[in-house]
Amino acid sequence: MADESSLLRRGTKRARTRHGCINCKAKRRKCDEAKPTCGRCSSRSEKCEWASRLTFRAENALGVEPSSLHRPPGRPPARFRIKDVTAEVIRDYQHYDPGDDLDVSDQSDGQQATAPNDVSPSTVHDQDTPYQEHFNWQHNPTFPAAEPNLTSLRSTDYVPLPAPGDLESIWHSPVATTYLDDSVFLPGSAYLDAHSTFRNHLIQEVRSNVPTRQATPDPTRIEHVWGVNADYNPDTESHITEIPTRINAVEEQTPTNPSAPQLSPEEEFALWKNWFDEVAPWIDKFDPERHFRHTLPVIARSHDHLRYSILALSARQIERKNNSKHTERSLSLYQTAIQLVLPQLHTRSTPVIASCVVLCVLEMLSSSAKAWHQHLDGCAHLLEAVGINGFSGGVDQALFWCFARMDVCGGLIASSKTLIPVEHWADGMDLDGDVERFRVDGGYNVHACEAVYLIAQILDLLAFHSNLAGRVGATPPTCADTDEAYTARWTRLWSHVSAWYAARPAEMLPISCFSTSESPFPKILYSNPAAMSGNQLHHTACILLLRHKPSGVIVTPKPNSIFWHARQICGISISNDDHAAWTNAIQPLWIAGQWMSHESEQKAILQLLEKIEKQSGWSTKWRAEDLKEFWG
Structure with missing residues (x-):
């Protein structure tokens, strides 16, 4: 000392x-x-060795005597006792997570299913949990249209969803988990128990049935991609009549829930008002029809699971914004939403998918960002299974782009590809064909969605880098970096990213742009959140591509430097206070912040991140700490 x-x-x-x-x-x-x-x-061609990293967490102390946990501090124990915890260690290692070995996109119709004893229901939940004791599992019902393709899947004995009334036991059952969350999704918490149950059932539903929607959009939707079904009526069948198996999907009978939270009219009014004023504008930032603000509340009138999902997200956002430790209300609403949506998963209706996406937003708002993939993968598989993509039209399209933006942020955090393969984002054509589709549809909102798509393509290209978004000095060249296919694809992507910037519609151009000595970053003012976020994503794409440019490629005309793009990212967020754009700015700010070396620049970024968290409730502190550590 x-x-x-x-x-x-x-x-x-x-x-x-x-x-x-x-x-x-x-x-x-x-x-x-x-x-x-x-x-x-x-x-330096030196040997690189790593030490083991072990962390003790009191809440996971399976082998610690309770008396030891409650001993008065500063008082040494009178005697020591060694306890054998071998059986508990073996038990934890044998825990099975059904999402670990699932990749729906890689499974063909003729692929053989895993042996039943590999994925039996008894491995999903411990045999001694109440959840396992209360049910007599049967085979899942299958759709007639899916019969020829389900022979191998039926052999795995997937279990049906239990009755809603029996789900009470789920919330009190211990669920083993490997998530490392720093918020409400802590090991052993009711939040994590509910999420684990929801995720497991999502994955089981995807694996137990073949797709029930067509992957190709309905021709009647293509003419008005964003405008279709803006006046969605949940009592009609016009929105989901692609094939007979979904005719009655919307007419689902929502069961009553005896343990539903009792909200006073004033409380529910406040939550709905917060949804309209704060949360829905976040999600609708690329959608001119504002489906989350205008359409989903109408659907929620006749679908309680969607109503509770919306109220849960609104309540959780208020808790985050107020830095409240009292999460009982949002937890109760979250649990109720899951209880009500589980029995309806098999319908794969638009209201069900909407509930899943809204609950995903809640989990992104509440969980450790480094565990985002575990919170997104179940919904990703469901969206893929029903064939929703970026040009599905109407509510489906709005749901897809809401999820796609979260998927891209998760990819930037984890240095990985998006959970929904980027080739499934549009019409299944190649890169050039997909980009042309964006350009043909036109509109500044579609142009902003194209920026998200291009980032997803870049993640798909660079995912072999362990830290693709980091500035960590010179990256040693690899075989992939010098590969001809990599060079060709990099060149095509750079061409499309540059063309995106040159072809921006008037709504995507800045209203005012200038530099001042009072601010370390330029002042760049835009009129709408799609322009703010879309331009930020463009500059992020340029940083990633220039950072990993093949050594033999000469770009003409000479591009702006990485520092220029980084300063543009920071300037956009500092100059525009729109919360909808802020929620998508955290990862671009972290990428740009690594290129800032002056104290005034670093201070401005940290102040901005703190402001975003205080005013929106979206967690930024972890990225601020990452930048502080990087800057030293």
Whole structure:
């Protein structure tokens, strides 16, 4: 302690290696933590070794005596006792997560199913849980149109959904999990129990039935992609008559729930008002028809699961904005929404999919961003199974782009491809054909959606990099970087990204743009959130492509520098206070912030991130800490 105090008094700056490799720690050098070989060791051809990282968490102390947890602090134990926890360790390692080995897009009709003992229902939940004891599992019903393709799937004995009244036992059953969330989705929490049950049933539903929608959009929708079904009537069948199996999907009988939260008229009024004023504009930022604001509340009148999903998200946003530790109301609404939607999953109706997407937004708002993929994958598989894409039209299209933006943010965080393969985002054509479809449809909102699509294509190209969005010094060239196919695809993507910027409609252009000595970033004012977010995504795409440009490629005309694009990203968010654009700006700001070295620039970014969290409730503190650590 004395040595540390003397170092601080002398102003000596100590290197911070955090969780770097052993070699960088020994030499007290900053490590980029790239695995299996960090950038520093790779550039110096040195051996890169990693120490094991073990963290003790009291809530997971399966082998600690309860008396030890409650012993008064500062009082040494009178005796020590060694307890054998081998059986508990084995139990945890044997826990099965049905999403780990699922990739619906890779399964063909003729593929053989896994043996029944590999994915039996008893491995999904521990045999001693109440959830397993209360039900006599039977085979899932199958649709007649799906009979020829379900021979292999039926052999796995997938279980049907239990009755809504029996689901009460779910909320109190222990669910083993590997998630590392830093908010309400903590191990052992009721929030995580509810999510785990919901996710498992989503995945089982996708695997137990073949798609019940056509992947190709209805021809009647193509003429007015965004305008179809703006006046959606939940009592009619016109919205979901692609094939006979979905004719009665909307006319679902919502069961009553005896444990539904009792909201006073004033409370429900406040939650709906917050939905219209704050939450719905976030989600509708690329949608001129404002389906989440105008259409979903109408559908929710006759579908209680959607009503409770909307109210749960609104309640959770208020809790986050007010930094409240009291999550009982949003938890109760979240649980009720899941209880009501589970028995309707097999219908795959638009109201059911809407509930799933709204609950995904709630989970993104409430969970650790580094666990986003676990919260998105179930809904991703459902959207793929029903064939919804970016040109489905009407409510379906709005639901897709809401999910797609979250999918892209998750890919930027995890340095991975999107959960919905990008080739399924449009009409299933190649890159050039898909881009042409965006350009033909026109409209500034569609232009903003194209920016999301191009980012997804870039993630698909760069996913082999362990830290594709990070600025960590020189990345050692790999075989993929010098591959001719990679170079050709990079060149095509750069051409489309550049063309996107040049072809921006008038609504996507800045109203005012200038620089001032009072601000470290340019002032760039836009008139709508689609322009703000779309342009930010464009600059993010340029940073990623320039960061990973093939060595032999010469770009003409000479592009703007990465620093220029990074300053544009920061300037857009600082100049525009629209909350809808802010919710999509966190990852671009983190990418851009890594290129800022001046203290005034760094201070402005940290102040902006703090402002976003305070005013919108969307978590930014974790990214601010990442930037502080990167800047040292």
